[in-house]
Amino acid sequence: xxxxxxxxxxxxxxxxxxxxxxxxxxxxxxxxxxxxxxxxxxxxxxxxxxxxxxxxxxxxxxxxxxxxxxxxxxxxxxxxxxxxxxxxxxxxxxxxxxxxxxxxxxxxxxxxxxxxxxxxxxxxxxxxxxxxxxxxxxxxxxxxxxxxxxxxxxxxxxxxxxxxxxxxxxxxxxxxxxxxxxxxxxxxxxxxxxxxxxxxxxxxxxxxxxxxxxxxxxxxxxxxxxxxxxxxxxxxxxxxxxxxxxxxxxxxxxxxxxxxxxxxxxxxxxxxxxxxxxxxxxxxxxxxxxxxxxxxxxxxxxxxxxxxxxxxxxxxxxxxxxxxxxxxxxxxxxxxxxxxxxxxxxxxxxxxxxxxxxxxxxxxxxxxxxxxxxxxxxxxxxxxxxxxxxxxxxxxxxxxxxxxxxxxxxxxxxxxxxxx
Amino acid sequence: xxxxxxxxxxxxxxxxxxxxxxxxxxxxxxxxxxxxxxxxxxxxxxxxxxxxxxxxxxxxxxxxxxxxxxxxxxxxxxxxxxxxxxxxxxxxxxxxxxxxxxxxxxxxxxxxxxxxxxxxxxxxxxxxxxxxxxxxxxxxxxxxxxxxxxxxxxxxxxxxxxxxxxxxxxxxxxxxxxxxxxxxxxxxxxxxxxxxxxxxxxxxxxxxxxxxxxxxxxxxxxxxxxxxxxxxxxxxxxxxxxxxxxxxxxxxxxxxxxxxxxxxxxxxxxxxxxxxxxxxxxxxxxxxxxxxxxxxxxxxxxxxxxxxxxxxxxxxxxxxxxxxxxxxxxxxxxxxxxxxxxxxxxxxxxxxxxxxxxxxxxxxxxxxxxxxxxxxxx
Numbered sequence: 001x002x003x004x005x006x007x008x009x010x011x012x013x014x015x016x017x018x019x020x021x022x023x024x025x026x027x028x029x030x031x032x033x034x035x036x037x038x039x040x041x042x043x044x045x046x047x048x049x050x051x052x053x054x055x056x057x058x059x060x061x062x063x064x065x066x067x068x069x070x071x072x073x074x075x076x077x078x079x080x081x082x083x084x085x086x087x088x089x090x091x092x093x094x095x096x097x098x099x100x101x102x103x104x105x106x107x108x109x110x111x112x113x114x115x116x117x118x119x120x121x122x123x124x125x126x127x128x129x130x131x132x133x134x135x136x137x138x139x140x141x142x143x144x145x146x147x148x149x150x151x152x153x154x155x156x157x158x159x160x161x162x163x164x165x166x167x168x169x170x171x172x173x174x175x176x177x178x179x180x181x182x183x184x185x186x187x188x189x190x191x192x193x194x195x196x197x198x199x200x201x202x203x204x205x206x207x208x209x210x211x212x213x214x215x216x217x218x219x220x221x222x223x224x225x226x227x228x229x230x231x232x233x234x235x236x237x238x239x240x241x242x243x244x245x246x247x248x249x250x251x252x253x254x255x256x257x258x259x260x261x262x263x264x265x266x267x268x269x270x271x272x273x274x275x276x277x278x279x280x281x282x283x284x285x286x287x288x289x290x291x292x293x294x295x296x297x298x299x300x301x302x303x304x305x306x307x308x309x310x311x312x313x314x315x316x317x318x319x320x321x322x323x324x325x326x327x328x329x330x331x332x333x334x335x336x337x338x339x340x341x342x343x344x345x346x347x348x349x350x351x352x353x354x355x356x357x358x359x360x361x362x363x364x365x366x367x368x369x370x371x372x373x374x375x376x377x378x379x380x381x382x383x384x385x386x387x388x389x390x391x392x393x394x395x396x397x398x399x400x401x402x403x404x405x406x407x408x409x410x411x412x413x414x415x416x417x418x419x420x
Numbered sequence: 421x422x423x424x425x426x427x428x429x430x431x432x433x434x435x436x437x438x439x440x441x442x443x444x445x446x447x448x449x450x451x452x453x454x455x456x457x458x459x460x461x462x463x464x465x466x467x468x469x470x471x472x473x474x475x476x477x478x479x480x481x482x483x484x485x486x487x488x489x490x491x492x493x494x495x496x497x498x499x500x501x502x503x504x505x506x507x508x509x510x511x512x513x514x515x516x517x518x519x520x521x522x523x524x525x526x527x528x529x530x531x532x533x534x535x536x537x538x539x540x541x542x543x544x545x546x547x548x549x550x551x552x553x554x555x556x557x558x559x560x561x562x563x564x565x566x567x568x569x570x571x572x573x574x575x576x577x578x579x580x581x582x583x584x585x586x587x588x589x590x591x592x593x594x595x596x597x598x599x600x601x602x603x604x605x606x607x608x609x610x611x612x613x614x615x616x617x618x619x620x621x622x623x624x625x626x627x628x629x630x631x632x633x634x635x636x637x638x639x640x641x642x643x644x645x646x647x648x649x650x651x652x653x654x655x656x657x658x659x660x661x662x663x664x665x666x667x668x669x670x671x672x673x674x675x676x677x678x679x680x681x682x683x684x685x686x687x688x689x690x691x692x693x694x695x696x697x698x699x700x701x702x703x704x705x706x707x708x709x710x711x712x713x714x715x716x717x718x719x720x721x722x723x724x725x726x727x728x729x730x731x732x733x734x735x736x737x738x739x740x741x742x743x744x745x746x747x748x749x750x751x752x753x754x755x756x757x758x759x760x761x762x763x764x765x766x767x768x769x770x771x772x773x774x775x776x777x778x779x780x781x782x783x784x785x786x787x788x789x790x791x792x793x794x795x796x797x798x
Contacts, residue, residue, distance in 0.1 A: 278788075278795050287792075290785060297784025300791050301732040305711045309703075312710035319424070326706070333703040391702050392695035396675060401689040 005074060012081040018058055023051075023089040026263070030093045034215065045129070045172055048092040052126030055092070055261065061124040062100075064258045065225070067107060070121035076258035076318040086263040092126065093262070094169070099123060101257035102250030103130035103177050104356035107196070108259075110234050110243045115196065119175065131199065132251065133164040134223065138415070140166070140379075141386040143248065144188045144241060145405075145413075149181040150228065158195065158233070159184075160203075160226040170219035171206050173199055177247070183238045184411040191410055192240035194247075196232045203227070213369040218365065251381055252327035256314040264307075277348050281365065284350040293346060299344045302337045309333055328390040335378035335387075346371035425496070428486045433496040435470055440504040446762050449505060453618040457582045458507040468538025472510060474499055476518035481529075482536050491654065491720030495661035495712065502665025502773075507619040509541055509579035509656045511776065516542040516587045517652045519598065525635050527600060530586045538611060542585040545625050546573040548596050549589070550649055551782035559590030559627060561597040563641065566634055566659060568599055570607075573626040578776070580610045580623025587638065588627065594642030601632050617768040649727060653719045655777035656730035660712040663741045663773045667705055670766040673699075674748040680698035694751065701747055704740040711736055728790050735783040738774035745770050 028034075035041035055061045056070065063079040066072025072078070104123050107116060120350075122128040139145050148162025160180060170176070176199050180305030183191030199206070203226035208216040235243050255262045277296045278287070286292035313330045345367050346353050353368040380385040392398045405413045425433065425552070435758050443463055452458065468474075475490040475497070477483020486493045494514060513535050517741040520532040534540025547559020559572035570588055580586075587598050603610060607630035615622045641649045675698065678689040688694055715733040718726040749756035756763050774780060 094759055188664065218606070276791070278792050278794060293788040294781050294784040296791060297731075297735060297787035300728075300787050301735045301784065304714075304732040305707050305736045308710040308714045309707040312706065312713070318446055321424070329699075329706050331705050332699060336700075385696070388696040388699035389692070391699035392689075395702060396689075396695075396698055398678070398695050398698065399687065 006078075008075075008077045008081050011074070011078050012044045012085060015060065015082050016083045018060065019085050019089055021301065022054065023086075023091070025090065026088055027090050030090055042172065048094045049126040049129075051090060052092040052095050052124070056125045060102075061261070062120070062259070063261070065104070065120060065124065069108070069116055070124040075316045076315075079258045079298065080264065083260075083262055083264040086261070089263070091263060093260065094129060095123075095126070096260045096262040097254050098132045098168070098251070098321070099128075100169065100260045101253055101255075102247050103132055103175075105257060105259045106177060106243065106247045107234070109246055110194070111178060111196075112229065112231075112234070121137050128175050129173040130175045130177060131170050131173045131198075132247070133167060133176045134251075135164065135166045137163055137165050137220070138248040141383050143179070143244065143382075144192065146177075146181055146192065149184070150193065151182070152230075153227075156162060156230050158228040158230065160195075160197075160223045160228055163220060163222050164402075165209070165218075165220040167219045167221060169217050169222060170199055171208055175199060176221075177234075179247075181242055181410065182240070185409050186238070187407055188405055188410045188413065189241045191238050193237050194234040194240040194243045195228050196234060197226070197228055201226065206221075211373070213373050246309075247325050248325065248382070249327060253314065253317070253332050254381070256310045256330070258314070258318055277345055280345060280348040284348060285354060286348065286350070295344045295348055299341050302341055306334055306337045323395055325390050325394040328387040329395065331381070331387045332384050332391060335384040336378035339374045342370045342374040342377075421704065426487055429493060429496060430485055431743060432471060432486050432493060433500060433686040435688055436467075436472070437500045437503070439466070439470060440500055440506045444504060444506050444766060446505065449619050449765065450759070451509065452507075456612075457579070458619055458621045460615065464508055464541070465538035467508065468536065472508075473513050473517050473538065476514055477521040477532065477536065477585060481521050481532055483517070486722075487537050489720035491657045492713075492716045495657055495716040498658040498661035499665040499668075502662035502667075502766075502769055503667070503669045505619055505666065505769050509543055509582070509620075510662070511576050511655050512543040512583075513541060513543045514658060515655050516585070519544075519587055519638055519651055520600070527636055528638060531600060534584070540585060541579055541583045542587060542600075543579050543583040544651070544655075545574045545577050545580075545586050545588045545627075546648075546777065547572050547589055548591040548648070549778065549782075550645070551778055551786055553740065557591035559588060561588070561590035561592050561599060561641075562750050563592075564631070565633045568597070568634060568637065570601070570630040570632065571601060572626060574788045575624035576613060576615065576622035576776070577625050578620060578622055579735060580625050581612045581621065585627065589644070589648055592642040596644045596648050596696050597641050598638040598644045598647065599632050599673075600636050600638055601630060605630055605632070605746060607631070613746065614781070615772065617772045619768070620772070640761045652777050653726055653730040655721050656734045656783075657712075657716045658774055659773045660708075660715055660730075660733040660737050663737045664705075664708050664712045666766040666769040666773075667737075667741050667744050670745050670748045670763060670770075671701060671705055673763060673766075674701075674751050677752060688751070697747060697751070701744050704744050708741060731778075731786045731790075733781040734774075734778055735780040735787065737770075738780035738783070742767075742771040 029044045035044055061148050062071030063074045063082055064076060067073040107119060119128060136146050136148060138147055150158040150160045153159055178195050179192055181191055184192040203224045205222040207220045209218045209220055210216045250257060277299045281287045281292045281296060310330055315324050349367045370377055391398050441636040457770055475485050475494040496602045517535045520528045531542055535542055548557035558574050561568050561570050570590060584601050586601050586603055588601055590597055607628045609626040611624045613622050679687055681688045715729040718729045748763060755761050
């Protein structure tokens with residue numbers, strides 16, 4: 001094979017032919033990642049693994065990952081072409097986020113040669129699904145305030161204790177990327193380390209969290225004396241925040257990361273499949289009402305603008321020109337826009353959004369539930385409030401908020417109201 | 421504006437930027453509020469030499485783009501117009517020039533040449549548009565022997581009193597019709613209007629049985645719907661880019677103010693309540709850049725989704741651009757509503773831009789119609 005990179009046009013033509021011949025139409029599972037029960041979800045996971053393997057065998061997995069780790073060594077433009085061609089087809093949606101980004105992206109950037117060789121090909125082949133173990137019960141947005149800790153034992157291994165939370169689908173995933181405290185005697189940002197770990201092993205207990213809409217994909221993990229070999233440490237001891245910041249950057253890029261295989265265009269993924277606003281307005285008898293038409297137009301326009309903004313910021317980042325904190329601009333916008341769109345759908349559905357018939361497809365159920373779950377888009381992955389701080393401080397250069405933990409050894413930081 | 425410009429595109433943008441800074445600084449615009457036309461003829465002919473009216477015109481007709489996508493190139497000029505709150509009928513002259521490009525009639529060719537040199541100003545009288553309810557169009561055009569006859573009125577029309585030609589769009593019994601008529605034609609009355617913008621001039625144009633020969637038609641009688649839609653997309657590109665330029669100017673000015681204005685011993689920029697509002701504004705601004713650029717790209721290429729992107733840009737920027745400018749006023753406090761301060765130029769620009777060639781509500785209804793059509797076809 002020559003070292004010359006295939007043109008994006010040639011690549012696209014090749015991709016199109018392969019997808020047409022080998023991938024079926026998009027499934028409800030792909031769009032919503034929503035399954036009726038655990039058995040169905042296990043089936044969907046097995047099918048995603050097989051699909052990822054199929055893409056790997058065809059030479060299209062990990063388009064922006066280096067060839068030595070099983071990727072294709074191509075550019076973000078190639079990945080975008082693949083993703084555009086993928087629209088409307090089945091795809092391994094459970095690998096996109098967080099396995100490819102942030103986990104595999106972070107692994108590629110900071111993993112040791114051995115770690116990359118052991119895991120990147122396994123991920124690209126569909127053998128390993130990863131999760132990120134970041135948030136803790138004690139606080140979500142203050143990521144560097146984590147208290148889950150690891151201490152080194154006599155043999156040089158690490159013993160992990162504590163708990164992580166809001167880990168999507170940890171109950172069936174394989175590996176986790178985890179940020180833990182390894183030094184309590186220094187200020188908080190300088191005493192953390194990053195490890196990789198299998199999720200299903202002695203000392204790890206995984207509980208599922210039921211959310212208000214009834215689904216329970218999010219999990220909480222409890223760690224009791226879990227042993228992690230030092231060879232599974234990523235980066236230097238106590239230097240985990242350097243990795244953590246890039247990790248969170250990859251997390252903010254999410255589906256827009258050049259490392260992610262995920263259709264662009266076509267219908268959106270994530271959240272229960274939603275009926276079109278046109279269908280909602282028809283059902284509620286408002287399709288000819290100009291006010292309803294304006295809501296339909298606003299809903300659609302906001303969707304288009306959201307997509308264009310993500311594309312603008314991701315392509316600036318890919319070309320190395322954008323301030324990396326611009327991804328927080330995208331995050332704020334998406335959070336606010338998705339809430340507005342959920343509200344519009346709810347408004348168009350009228351009173352039918354509140355109830356549903358079990359025997360029918362849950363179209364209005366989705367609208368009502370999406371509305372109740374509206375703020376998730378502004379909470380998950382760091383709240384929009386934190387992102388607004390990032391935009392103001394790191395994009396616009398405004399003064400930082402005062403904090404009570406600057407320069408204080410982590411063990412001395414106040415973690416609750418003063419009593420008595 | 422685009423992240424990456426070719427050197428030719430950047431030269432085009434930069435030349436106009438320097439020209440506008442030199443010829444129409446805000447201090448001059450502030451003084452020219454009662455100037456009849458808002459600018460001197462030499463300003464417009466010099467601008468035409470810089471390429472302001474040629475980018476959507478074919479090379480055979482004496483025009484040409486810089487990058488191959490004239491709409492993208494024009495959006496760079498429009499962005500600078502917004503950033504400088506520059507006067508002049510950039511939107512209308514380009515809408516008419518793009519409509520006349522490729523036309524073979526003698527009158528059409530002559531008017532196009534006048535637009536290219538800047539010697540003539542032509543403006544668009546949109547008396548029928550796709551968002552209007554059937555029967556509510558404000559201009560009708562009917563056949564009478566070899567002539568067409570125009571009746572009705574339309575406003576606001578930019579630079580109506582300065583225009584030598586009018587591209588009139590009206591409803592006929594078989595569909596939309598466009599006719600090019602001299603502003604001095606018998607039966608045409610042009611009344612200058614007061615406007616919320618102090619840099620641009622608008623008028624009300626009435627047509628009382630105005631006759632024009634069939635040779636003055638632009639496109640087919642009763643069959644101009646697609647051309648009108650296309651011209652609305654062109655206007656959308658210019659208005660969106662112009663609004664984004666004005667938003668950038670207002671936002672930058674307000675960020676500076678937040679750093680330099682102290683209250684209770686602290687800069688405004690240090691208050692979290694205000695920082696979060698700036699972050700929101702920044703997200704609106706970047707989103708506006710993104711959709712404006714996407715619309716320009718699609719309209720220039722004649723892409724399938726050009727109409728949808730153009731209307732998405734108009735409806736989003738039309739609402740959020742104005743909100744951003746109003747929030748900038750709020751951040752300034754009392755000084756923000758004075759004539760002495762520069763901010764109002766940009767508030768005026770985005771506000772009036774939001775109302776031309778379809779309001780945000782009208783564009784939202786157009787998008788809804790597109791979605792309904794798409795779902796019926798699917």
